[in-house]
Amino acid sequence: MFPYHYRGKTLLKTIKGRVLICAGEENWVDNRTIYVGHREPPSGTEAYIPQRYPDNRIVSSKYTFWNFVPKNLFEQFRRIANFYFLIIFLVQLIIDTPTSPVTSGLPLFFVITVTAIKQGYEDWLRHKADNAMNQCPVHFIQHGKLVRKQSRKLRVGDILMVKENETFPCDLIFLSSSRGDGTCFVTTASLDGESSHKTYYAVQDTKAFHNEQDIDALHATIEFFLVSGVAIYTGMETKMALNYQSKSQKRSAVEKSMNVFLVVYLCILISKALINTTLKYVWQSDPFNDEPWYNQKTDSYKASFKDPGILRAFTDFLAFMVLFNYIIPVSMYVTVEMQKFLGSYFLTWDEEMFDEDTGEGPLVNTSDLNEELGQVEYVFTDKTGTLTENNMEFIECCIEGHKKDWGGFLVCFCFHFSYPFSKEELFFRALCLCHTVQVKEDDNIDGLKKAQLSGRSCVYISSSPDEVALVEGIQRYVCNLIVFRFELLEILSFDSVRRRMSVIVRSVAGDIFLFCKGADSSIFPRVTEGKIDQIRSRVERNAVEGLRTLCVAYKKFTRKEYDCVCKLLQNAKIALHDREKKLAEAYEQIEKDLILLGATAVEDQLQEKAADTIEALQKAGIKVWVLTGDKMETAAATCYACKLFRRNTQLLELTTKKIEEQSLHDVLFDLSKTVLKHSGNLTRDNFSGLSTDMQDYGLIIDGAALSLIMKPREDGSSGNYRERFLEICRNCSAVLCCRMAPLQKAQIVKLIKLSKEHPITLAIGDGANDVSMILEAHVGIGITGKEGRQAARNSDYAIPKFKHLKKMLLVHGHFYYVRISELVQYFFYKNVCFIFPQFLYQFFCGFSQQPLYDTAYLTLYNISFTSLPILLYSLMEQHVSTDMLKREPSLYRDIAKNALLRWRVFIYWTFLGLFDAVVFFFGAYFLFDNTTVTSNGQMFGNWTFGTLVFTVLVFTVTLKLALDTHYWTWINHFVIWGSLLFYIIFSLLWGGIIWPFLSYQRMYYVFMQMLSSGPAWLGIILLITVSLLPDVLKTHKIKPLARRQVFFNQIQSNSLQKQFHSNIKRRLYECLFN
Amino acid sequence: MAVNYNAKEEADGHTSGVGVAGGGAAGGAGKSRKPDNTAFKQQRLPAWQPILTAGTVLPAFFIIGLIFIPIGIGIFVTSNNIREYEIDYTGTDSSSPCNKCLNVSWNSTPPCTCTINFTLDQPFETNVFMYYGLSNFYQNHRRYVKSRDDSQLNGDNSSLLNPSKECEPYRTSENKPIAPCGAIANSMFNDTLELFHIDNETRIPITLNKKGIAWWTDKNVKFRNPFGTTNNLTALFQGTTKPVNWPKPVYMLDSEQDNNGFINEDFIVWMRTAALPTFRKLYRLIERKNNLQPTLQAGKYSLDITYNYPVYSFDGRKRMILSTISWMGGKNPFLGIAYITVGSICFFLGVVLLVIHHKYGNRNNSADIPN
Helix, strand or coil: CCHHHHHHHHHCEECCCEEEECCCCCCCCCCCCCCCHHHHCCCCCCCCCCCCCCCCCCCCCCCCCCCHHHHHHHHHHHHHHHHHHHHHHHHHHHHHCCHEEEEHHEEEEEEEHHEEEEEEEEHHHHHHHHHHHCEEEEEEECCEEEEEHHHHHHEEEEEEEEEEECCCEEEEEEECCCCCEEEEEEHHHHHHCCEEEEEEEEECCCCCCHHHHHHHHCCCCCCCEEEEEEEEECCCCHHHHHHHCCCCCCHHHHHHHHHHHHHHHHHHHHHHHHHHHHHHEEEEEEEHCCCCCCCCCCCCHHHHHCCCCHHHHHHHHHHHHHHHHHHHHHHHHHHHHHHHHHHHHHHHCHHHHCCCCCCCCCCEECCCCCCHHHHCCEEEEEEEHHHHHEEEEEEEEEEECEEEEECHHHHHCCCCCCCCCCCHHHHHHHHHCCCCCEECCCCCCCHHHHHHHHHCEEECCCCCCCHHHHHHHHHHCCCCCCCCCCCEEEEEECCCCCCCEEEEECCCCCCCEEEEEHHHHHHHHHEEECHHHHHHHHHHHHHHHEEEEEEEEEEEECCCHHHHHHHHHHHHHHHCCCCHHHHHHHHHHHHEEEEEEEEEEEEEEECCCCCHHHHHHHCCCCCEEECCCCCCCHHHHHHHCCCCCCCCCEEEEHHHHHHHHHHHHHHHHHHHHHHHCCHHHHHHCCCCCCCCCCCEEEEEEHHHHHHHHHHCCCCHHHHHHHHHHHHHHCCCCCEEEEECCHHHHHHHHHHHCCCCCCEEEEEEEHHHHHHHHHCCCCCEEECCCCCHHHHHHHHHEECCCCCCCHHHHHHHHHHHHHHHHHHHHHHHHHHHHHHHHHHHCCCCCCCCCCCCHHHHHHHHHHHHHHHHHHHHHHHHCCCCHHHHHHHHHHHHHHHHHHHHHHHHHHHHHHHHHHHHHHHHHHHHHHCCCCCCCCCCCCCCCCCHHHHHHHCCCCCCCCHHHHHCCHHHHCCHHHHHHHHHHHHHHHHHHHHHCCCCCCCCCCCCCCHHHHHHHHHHHHHHHHHHHHHHHHHHHHHHHHHHHHHHHHHHHHHCCCCCCCCCCCHHHHHHHHHHCC | HHHHHHHHHHHHHHHHHHHHHHHHCCCCHHCCCCCCCCCCCCCCHHHHHCCCCCCHHHHHHHHHHHHHHHHHHHHHHHHHHCEEEEECCCCCCCCCCCHHCCCCCCCCCCCCCEEEEEEEECCCCCCEEEEEEEECCCCCCHHCCCCCCCHHHHHHHHHHHHCCHHHHHCEEEEEEEEEECCCCHHHHCCEEEEEEEEEEEEECCCCCECCCCCCHHHHHCCCCCCCCCCHHHHHHCCEEEECCCCCCHHHHHCCCCHHHHHHHHHHHHHHCCCCCCCCEEEEECCCCCCCCCCCECCCEEEEEEEEEECCCHHHEEEEEEEEEECCEECHHHHHHHHHHHHHHHHHHHHHHHHHHHHHHHHHHHHHCCCC
């Protein structure tokens, strides 16, 4: 039944790829004068200066074989942490420092090497991809011959031929195509994510050159469907390459906190060094302290610092810095990165997040944001394809105001078509003709299973699922029988501003029709005839039911009118400047005075468990916003269906209609008054999301109203509106934004992101129109759904279905956050414990920078003795069970607002570290103070003292982690007890042999002698116990009390729900004491 | 990067193609992407989840209390039973017999000697350990700690003649390498202490055993005299010179061959640098002769000091300490008191928390039941 034109067109439909642009569209570059085919400019033209343009080589790799080492090192040392360690290392090399350069050089070398290998490997992959791209063959026309060359040899001005289904190697100006009308269809999926086929028009002057002969006088036959173009931007200047570079890096809140803490620790470090340097000079002011007879300075030292000036003090300061530098451990970065990288596998491995239908699981595109999943406060979700299935079914149409259900009516309409056409016929004709659906035979792309199942021979593809539904619906029920030929004259293609499309066709009888189909809001104003009121009421009723509606209208042209239209369009199409604008104007002129035919309704089913997921998210304290391009009523109905709005939700509307009635200012003022009246209530009950007696607000805003709010005003008072708007939003439990353009979605996300609380936002969507908001939000999640994979590819994480968001946030996000925050805090804690005794020791060794611990201990503490337990903890820990987290979404609130990395918590950990360090040091001090601790009267020296402190330290920090571990798998047992065992074995070995390669043997038998002493054992046990005591108290007493409060709140809020299963209650109680 | 992008797209297209084809045939290819259902990957490894409720923590507190308090009492009693006697013989006080020696310098000849009399009120029953103690002496100063050459002390002949740079400025003297080099060796304690029991005005010398005061491993492994064909230390140390402050070279530290040179125990003891600026070092052992008599009876004693070691210049102090030793070392009340304190705190906390828990637990239950 389809007119041939469509079939004809589809043959040339998929020239994928890199884009076709025309000069003049770009405002970032000046005009280019290019001589096509590198002909010499005819003499007499104005002076032409040949310009140098880059070749078409694509370089996405960062390094070459030669510059890898220097460039990679430079890149790595640009990271502030690495640079810091490099400085420490250099200081150790240059000046006489207490610890050997090995202590910081070795870990740094390790970290740098591992990173370099990783980056080198990635770059090698990029080189491979680049090469594949650069070497792929392209067809040139050179001196009248068709030449095959590698893509990278392409130069600006070359004429090239691109066959069907090939990718454009660079930006081209479209000269001609093998199609008579000089058009081609291009997918720009890799550029802007729109998978629809766009029509491009050849330059008017060259459009007639149908083959190479015309272009270069040779080669007469056309074997393929071809387009020819002249290269205009090549290589790294192409739109694609330019686009790609602007992608910015997202950083998580945890990482930001971590950096703040690092600065704090850097301050602590500097102040420690300053204090010690100052005290050193105070202490040394007594000459007998500075240089007693038994401890003379070396001649070289005296020579280099003749006068005790700034330089000497600075050297001392640096030496102290080196001594204490371990407080900022190089290993933390490595551990955090490993935790993120390895941890992200648990997400992809999750069986429950695997979708059987599509055979897809979650994808992790960046592991940097894992913990951000536990911090989400706002979820911005697309509606179609995300909340709903995007599985459209044409269920109703209404012609001339009469509702037609499927079933009986096909009989009614199929067979009588008299001339002139009846309205019904015209209606179906319009539906049949006015679309961009293409027929794809025996092909497999997204969403085709359905077609195979239903046993149809051909498959329809379109960028709009509504159209597919319509065409399929018609094919199924109506008109396989109707065969009419229409000649397609023009397509006035769809765009999101006009929200409609039209076709101009000529029937066999020679009548010229314009069929127009589009959103009701864009059709009704242009309609002059037809049963407008009936259809409008029907459309509205359908919309309330959550159906997607489209209106259909037509218009008949006379020959003369058509010529006029034709000219108008032609002029617009070939315009070099402002083509879009001119086309839009032309369309505007053409699509008016229409006659309304009817409306269609397409149902889009809700995704499974969408309501459940939204409910859980709301209970978890997350505000869910729906951003959609649909009309308000449809979107609102979906919101009710998925329980975003509940029965008792009071809806506030901020729509164009309302703003037309009152001024924007008044509307905003009224709304905020309504909302704030109850805000006292709201904040009080905020804690328990379940309370049913509180007033719930839902806000509905449309694109036009939003742009009014966002629009900067002349007097600069737009901030005021924004603030008010944000305040209203903050007090609404759910917000629905309808009629949104893709860019507006991103705008909304940005608005919330930058509001004064700086909430963490998450955007989820499946279509190319969601890409902008996915990129804008803190966390962008793509649905690997039907509208292509564009969203999934640009997202940070991709999941198969919306329902998987629940587990992703509530379980994985929660775990990730708890794990990494413990990791960060623990790392700072264990290094305070490690370094603070050394600081205290300076007070007892004349501020001489004498290290307390042996070099081996200093080096290996963070690398081996205490590294694995925390890494495995941060991968395996489950403080609450998965089931519990799923069942009780409110547990998510416990970690909201970066709760575990707040200053209070950070200070607690730091003070715990200080306390432990003081216990270690002074415990050992009083144990050793002027007495003997052996049963044979022999004395221990300073290395035994340090080893005792170190032993207590290693045991305490490891056992502290053991106390915090709530989930003891065999792996945890293995690494925790294994680490301690390793420490003991290492110490025995390290002190057991006279190491031939060492210049000193200070640790010889120190550890064993220490273990042979009873008081040392007793001291170690005592000090470990004391150090862990506050933590035992805190973990098992204070935390339960705080959590119990949450528990009671929940109980109270649940008091209306009398059915509170006793076993859930018991589990909750267990969890409190957990 | 753009290329990656395209390449990836192709890869995606490829795999999805496979997925669909497989889905049509048997669904096998689709299944292969499904994650394994292993306990590890699904984060369902069998795990011990200790639920540390009040019920388990409270007994822990009581148990710690009940264990620590008796241990503490035991240590405390042991520590109190240890006899310890300490004399400061620096001579800062003008009335002190050693006051005359206060400003002594190294190598003063003849050496300054002084005698201090003292009385032990109670007998020292078991073996007595004689220590010397120094105060305000920073043996743990970094410059000092590293000023030694362990290879030289280990008998390495090349290090003997070419000591480590770390020994500066005590590395060479008169163009000859110093053995043993370094500040530690150079400043070796060289007072001589002798103990006499005064029984009816007669001074009975008390035998002071000078062996067994250093770690066995130090004496036998870590410290060794240079190797050579001869046993004559003088020959072995040929080509080296004595440390600047020493009156005599290292091979004349003792008359006995197995306590001479680097393996002289006084030397080894000194070379183990102390952790804190106030320290003591083992000087001599006084062994109990028989079971009938205490090692040191109560009564009058005198300590003869050959005062060589100057400490006044850096405001230091010198002491002589006599101490008995138990299984837990010398007198140190800290450990016992600490154990008793910690034990008591745990016990106390246990009681307090028990009370709180009792009250809270009741409230909790009452809140639960109405549902």
